[in-house]
Amino acid sequence: MTQSSDLEPVVRPAIPKPRAHRSSVWRGFFGNKKAAFGFGIFAVFVVIAIFAPLLAPYNPQATVFTPLQGPSWHHWFGTTATGQDVLSQMIIGSRVSLGIGISAGIMATALAILLGMLPAYLGGKTDTIFTTITNIMLVIPGLPLLIVITAYVHQTDTWTLALVLGLTGWAWGARVLRSQTLTYVRRDFVVAARLAGASHWHILIHEILPNMLSLVVANLMFATLGAVLATASLQFLGLGNPNSMSWGTMLYWAQVGQALLNGAWWWLVAPGAAIALFGSSMALMNFGVDELTNPRLRQARRISKEFSRKQSRRPTHD
């Protein structure tokens, strides 16, 4: 009893610590107004995407209504030039748009974790090489590169698009995660884990990663936002598969169908607003996480004027 309890604490403290850290992060996340609001919008979108076929009032492909009707009680967001219901298209289209955005965001974040943390941890030549690759990816203009790639890949179906976006969108996250990892690699808890004989992977995933969880989450949102906007741009240019139903292809058909010359503003406004709203939810959550991880952004007001009030508030905050 005495001997084992003497040995236990050496290994133990490292394991429950991240869990405690994580739960406090989540509590803070929903305590932050911006983050909670952003998450609310995001959750609504996800629910709509999941239950899309049940929620859509009409068949989005059916060309049975009077073309170019303005918003009305029957067609909340009007109809297209071929007589399709815009609201139904938006609801069904959320699946592809969210699907591409989120899966590309996850892929980019996973790559950012791998290509940012591992080289920083290993150091030396590996670090130099990977940092250079990351920096090159960062400065090569993204959208023109995407346009050129999708123009060459002739059959750009939904998942090719997500793959291309994921493979090109990791650089910024890798850079951020790398510099954060650098601040951890020589900390005592990492050195202790190494001395205890933990493998590189164990240290990276169980010791360092939990400390950077908020950064990873912020990066996930940033990458998703970027992917959603890039998808919309590419599809608007007709580079996706124009026959798949998504917000970007809706904009493409609105442009092809000369929505503006026909005065059919609703056809353009609706899908664009959906993209903007979803993007804002990501940006809001990102900003909220930023405020949580950077205590200075959270302080109510600037220095001296509020000095006394801030002092009294500080203990309750952290």
Added chain:
Amino acid sequence: MKYLASRVGFLVLSLWAAVTVNFVLPRLMPGNPAILMLGRYKGQLTPRALHALKLQFGVTNTPLWQQYWVYLGHLLHGNLGLSLTYYPVPVGQIIAQSLPWTLGLVGTATIISMVLGTAVGVYLAWNHGHFWDNVLSTVAMFTAALPYFWLALLLLYFLAYVYHWFPLAHAYSTGINPTWSWSFAFNVVRHALLPALTIVISSLGGWMIGMRNNMIQTLGEDYITFAEAKGVKKGRLMFQYAARNAILPSLTSFAMSLGFVVGGALLTEVVFSYPGVGYQLLVAVQNEDYPLMQGLFLVIALAVLLANFVVEMLYGKLDPRTRQGQGGAYS
């Protein structure tokens, strides 16, 4: 000196990467320009004519590394091949015609956006937590999430189509000839206003938030508190002490975001039929004009890489810490 060498090295390396991507991509995909030309003539080409086209486009069966050297040699001489859309106009000529429009429009709009956004950011940080800080930082988040081209379409519809405040498309009225006169300059500016406005609106938020957050960070530093305690005047504290340091990260993102801005402006050009690089890129994509596409991508990449290089050099001058390079991570 070592810093200069490392930056030049990086410039060359990234240029080489862009060039190589440009070389490899088309060769991973089936078909070649001559075959595409053949398709354009609906197959009505004799085998000899096809052979001639192949020679003209430099399609050969020589080993890849040899093709690579020939390609690099051509690039060094500024030879980007012939456009398929505007056949037989050289790609270089099309780029030379469209580049000034993009540089003029996007360059001006980006500088306006950065200056304005940074100034507002300083103000917001100084009044952190007050009314305008809350309102504007929320609005900025929304504009950052807007699709550029969608905003452009809406502004085009409401301000140009419905209210006729601005012209609908193109860089200058179709009836007039480009001359160096005041009336022509006025015409060009009138046409550039709306596209510039969309670029400014959609990129302003990023600058604002970036500067605001950096500035808040800087305002929390001890030396600011000390300066304030010492009785430094408000204006001096705000600009000479805080903003000067807070702007450094903004400069890096200026370089980084150039690629983003060129990319976003690309769609703005498409929406306004503005005859810049982005519009030509779309024309090239729609016509499967690979030589033009490659040339345009290279020019865009070159512009962004050079701008990045200049900013990095400037940054090294402004912030001595960057010149020392980064230490190793794990030894």
